[in-house]
Amino acid sequence: MECKSPPPCPSTVTIRRNPHRRARPTPSSVIAIREPISAQISSFPIHDILAVELPQNPKHPNIVTDPSPIIPSENLKIFLRIRPPTIQKNNANGKNIAEAKNVWPKNSKTKSDSRSKVKRTSEICVRVNEDLHSVTVSTPQSLQETKRIKSEVYEGFSRVFSSEASQSDVYEELVKPLVDDFLKGKCGMLAAMGPSGSGKTHTVFGNARQPGMVPLALSRIFSENESSKTHLSRVYYLSMLEISSEKGKAEKMKDLLHDGGDLYMQQSVVKSLQEVVVCDSQQAESLVARGMLKRATATTNSNNQSSRSQCIINIRSAFKNGDGEVDGNATSTMLTIVDLAGAEREKKTGNQGARLLESNFINNTSMVFSLCLRSLLEHQKNRNKPLQKHYKNSLLTKYMQDYLEGKKRMMLILTVKPGIEDYLDTSFLLRQAAPFTKIKFKSLEEPVNSNGNKRFNQPLPRAEQKRMKISHSEASMIDEGNIGKGLQLTAQEVAEIVVEKGPCKNIEDIGDENLTEIPVLYDSSTLLEIRKKLPPSKDHAKHKADKNRQYQIMQGLSKALWTVLKQYKEKLEGLKTENLHLRNSLTNEKSRNLDLETELSSEKMRLSDLEKELEELKAQCASGKSLTDVEEQEMRTQCTCIEDSTDVFPVASHDVSSNISQYEKSELEEVNSEVSSYYLKELEQTENEENNDLQVRDGSASFGSSSDGLKEHYHLEPEGLSESNGDDQDVKGLKDTDKEDMNSRSEDLSVSTDDYQHFSCLEDLSRVDSQISSQSTSTGLYTSHNCEQDAAKNVGDEKKLESESETVSDRSSLLISLECESVNDSPDYEDLIDVNGNLTQIKKGATDEEDKVVSVSAHSPNSLQSSKSPQKDDTCFHVEEEQPNNEEDKTILSLCLPLCSWGIVSRIFFCSISQGKGVTVVTIYSFHFMNTLSLLLNIFMNDSFERTARVKNDDTLDNSSLSPFILLLYSQLE
Numbered sequence: 001m002e003c004k005s006p007p008p009c010p011s012t013v014t015i016r017r018n019p020h021r022r023a024r025p026t027p028s029s030v031i032a033i034r035e036p037i038s039a040q041i042s043s044f045p046i047h048d049i050l051a052v053e054l055p056q057n058p059k060h061p062n063i064v065t066d067p068s069p070i071i072p073s074e075n076l077k078i079f080l081r082i083r084p085p086t087i088q089k090n091n092a093n094g095k096n097i098a099e100a101k102n103v104w105p106k107n108s109k110t111k112s113d114s115r116s117k118v119k120r121t122s123e124i125c126v127r128v129n130e131d132l133h134s135v136t137v138s139t140p141q142s143l144q145e146t147k148r149i150k151s152e153v154y155e156g157f158s159r160v161f162s163s164e165a166s167q168s169d170v171y172e173e174l175v176k177p178l179v180d181d182f183l184k185g186k187c188g189m190l191a192a193m194g195p196s197g198s199g200k201t202h203t204v205f206g207n208a209r210q211p212g213m214v215p216l217a218l219s220r221i222f223s224e225n226e227s228s229k230t231h232l233s234r235v236y237y238l239s240m241l242e243i244s245s246e247k248g249k250a251e252k253m254k255d256l257l258h259d260g261g262d263l264y265m266q267q268s269v270v271k272s273l274q275e276v277v278v279c280d281s282q283q284a285e286s287l288v289a290r291g292m293l294k295r296a297t298a299t300t301n302s303n304n305q306s307s308r309s310q311c312i313i314n315i316r317s318a319f320k321n322g323d324g325e326v327d328g329n330a331t332s333t334m335l336t337i338v339d340l341a342g343a344e345r346e347k348k349t350g351n352q353g354a355r356l357l358e359s360n361f362i363n364n365t366s367m368v369f370s371l372c373l374r375s376l377l378e379h380q381k382n383r384n385k386p387l388q389k390h391y392k393n394s395l396l397t398k399y400m401q402d403y404l405e406g407k408k409r410m411m412l413i414l415t416v417k418p419g420i421e422d423y424l425d426t427s428f429l430l431r432q433a434a435p436f437t438k439i440k441f442k443s444l445e446e447p448v449n450s451n452g453n454k455r456f457n458q459p460l461p462r463a464e465q466k467r468m469k470i471s472h473s474e475a476s477m478i479d480e481g482n483i484g485k486g487l488q489l490t491a492q493e494v495a496e497i498v499v500e501k502g503p504c505k506n507i508e509d510i511g512d513e514n515l516t517e518i519p520v521l522y523d524s525s526t527l528l529e530i531r532k533k534l535p536p537s538k539d540h541a542k543h544k545a546d547k548n549r550q551y552q553i554m555q556g557l558s559k560a561l562w563t564v565l566k567q568y569k570e571k572l573e574g575l576k577t578e579n580l581h582l583r584n585s586l587t588n589e590k591s592r593n594l595d596l597e598t599e600l601s602s603e604k605m606r607l608s609d610l611e612k613e614l615e616e617l618k619a620q621c622a623s624g625k626s627l628t629d630v631e632e633q634e635m636r637t638q639c640t641c642i643e644d645s646t647d648v649f650p651v652a653s654h655d656v657s658s659n660i661s662q663y664e665k666s667e668l669e670e671v672n673s674e675v676s677s678y679y680l681k682e683l684e685q686t687e688n689e690e691n692n693d694l695q696v697r698d699g700s701a702s703f704g705s706s707s708d709g710l711k712e713h714y715h716l717e718p719e720g721l722s723e724s725n726g727d728d729q730d731v732k733g734l735k736d737t738d739k740e741d742m743n744s745r746s747e748d749l750s751v752s753t754d755d756y757q758h759f760s761c762l763e764d765l766s767r768v769d770s771q772i773s774s775q776s777t778s779t780g781l782y783t784s785h786n787c788e789q790d791a792a793k794n795v796g797d798e799k800k801l802e803s804e805s806e807t808v809s810d811r812s813s814l815l816i817s818l819e820c821e822s823v824n825d826s827p828d829y830e831d832l833i834d835v836n837g838n839l840t841q842i843k844k845g846a847t848d849e850e851d852k853v854v855s856v857s858a859h860s861p862n863s864l865q866s867s868k869s870p871q872k873d874d875t876c877f878h879v880e881e882e883q884p885n886n887e888e889d890k891t892i893l894s895l896c897l898p899l900c901s902w903g904i905v906s907r908i909f910f911c912s913i914s915q916g917k918g919v920t921v922v923t924i925y926s927f928h929f930m931n932t933l934s935l936l937l938n939i940f941m942n943d944s945f946e947r948t949a950r951v952k953n954d955d956t957l958d959n960s961s962l963s964p965f966i967l968l969l970y971s972q973l974e
């Protein structure tokens, strides 16, 4: 065998991969014996080791049994075969044509150019070292700067076959020992792996001129069988299947020797796979050839007939006698040869569509295969590391579970292409597979009667048919060397990949963000499942604790808010109920207010009527007419009506009216009787005088003048008298005193009547005013000012209205207005306004000393100086006479009159009459009264009014200047 060593290159850096290690001596003597053997396995041809004479099984002479109970361990044998850089093919003329495969893009000139062939030959990157167990891979010039290395040495291989090695060389070195073991009852498997077009299929199957390992093994098996015929001959079964991708989405298993349905696997056992009993090598080879025709192949840029599936060939041997198979599968032995599909680089192959999907599937299977071996290696290096079950990720590895877990012996043959353009594929494969040479199989010697065929003819559960997702991105990642991604890996596998490639040093440190770094073909649900399977990371646990704390806080907050909202809701309901009650009460108050307004309007009408009647009565009093019986009767009727209507003061008004009525009756009867008697007397006297003498005419004339003056002064002329005294001489007999007495009595009667009416009006006003004041806050519609204006409108005199609006302010306004009116209307007085703006009326033509001066002033200047109506109870009115008060007044009468409203004393009138020298002062105080405290407050706040009248004692009271009420008091004084 020709081995070419690489040319010396001083500038290159050579890295030795998998350097030889000396086996460490163990204290155990037993182990010490076996250690050298196992350590030398990789150094010596396997057939040398297996050629050791072993005692035969006495029961089954063809079954080799190990006499020693100690089973020697054995390293995984890995062989390396370098494909020739050029392939000689026969053309149609039978001439050999050198074809440079795996050159992409293909250049037709290079095929025929011998110079380029020489050049290509020199541009190889893999060279076999002299020890035949290692190779040196030279880094292409273009990649040296990137890789920073110029060559790498991969060693530890059982044997490295150069490109000149023939199929027989490989068989003798590799398969023959395996076949011999098979014939001795040992199961074994050979798997060929390598990049596409590297010669796997060529090595396994070969061609007619260069038969591969399968035909050579079959030939060897059947030739041996012929030579060792015994009574218990062997029976060989042949089965052939392929595992391919179904449209790039799932894996499927297909029986290549029978045209049936797809196979399926259950518990790592292929079900429905049919075996063909083969009797000789030709039959077996024919079957294999037919199966190869059914195998999925395609033309790619790397290979004209590239295998697109994993092909598995099983040769099972069983002992039989003349009746049939002995012990069934119990004594069968299995030899398995696997032709793996070659890994492909997408950038190189340029696969698209279905080819790309197939390429992804192939690459995935190769990577799972590598993961299984790597996990086994790490597990054997460190027993603390668990053996990962990567085999579940593909049907091929699942089928090869026992081999990938080190339970059965397995050998690998790696095929590489030596070209410099294949550097990446070659270096990747060697870097990946070279460490596997340290894998040891400690259970190599399985019992011969083990069920080597137990994997066959068993159904495959559909649950096991995991679909392998292959995508374009996955293939890209494979091209970038991202092994393990995009596969249906377990959580632990993913975690290992993350630890290996990511920043996390431990699996416990893996967070969700690390999982998102491997999104290839893993959707969120899958990642979530992986997350659940992974141990909780520190950050994740902290995050979870924070979330739980936030959740508890939010829960407490929501409970508190709920309680507060509940309380507010209850309060709101209570307020709604209260609001409803208030609305109902408001409605009732409105209706009541409406009634009161109606009543107020009626009262105002009545007040207007009363004012008119009062005016009429006043006019009658002023004209001096005596009351006739009819008028008396009308007045009584009115009083009765007023009495009836003034239900506000039922007790007081009734008493007063009854008293006045009785008083009027008695007085009227008395006056009438006196007038009648006096008239009769006078008539008799006059008749007597006329009859006697007419000489006393002068005296009667003076009497007449006196009578005229009386009439002129009092404006009183009883109709009875005037009618009866149609002649002036008839009334001369009346004495002035009698006349005055009569007039005064008549006036008293009229005044009493007026006063009664005033009092009644006062009461009405008080009642109305009190009602208004009590309702003003709720209605605000009526005020005393409105009431006064309405009263003034009814009078119809603007001048009077102004005067009244200025002077009348409260329930006694009517009285005061009468005084002012009488003063204003009197032609004998003229208005004077002093410096303080007080209105003063002075009798015309009178001197200050002689004449009575009646001044009208107010304590509050707003009452009179402004044209506005005075406020209620804001006016302090004085009717006083400008007389020097040199002497102290002497109170001769104090009268307290309570004014009741609704049975409650609301106002107190306090009348004081004091008499000094020459002056009589009548003062009326008015107080609001609710209780003693309010009375004191009224006094303190000056919320009261007083009226004072000062009259000379020697003067006769003027009806037109003083109010009838004062006259009444004055009459009481008299």
Ligand SMILES: Nc1ncnc2c1ncn2[C@@H]1O[C@H](COP(=O)(O)OP(=O)(O)OP(=O)(O)O)[C@@H](O)[C@H]1O
Residues within 6 Å of the ligand: 082, 083, 084, 087, 088, 101, 163, 194, 195, 196, 197, 198, 199, 200, 201, 202, 203, 303, 305, 306, 307, 308, 340, 341, 342, 343, 415
């Ligand atoms: N050692 C060899 N000697 C001569 N020819 C070889 C050798 N190895 C491979 N070939 C040829 O190279 C070509 C590709 O080989 P082969 O098909 O076996 O590759 P492969 O690894 O199986 O590719 P794929 O994985 O795509 O199936 C074939 O024509 C084969 O005859």
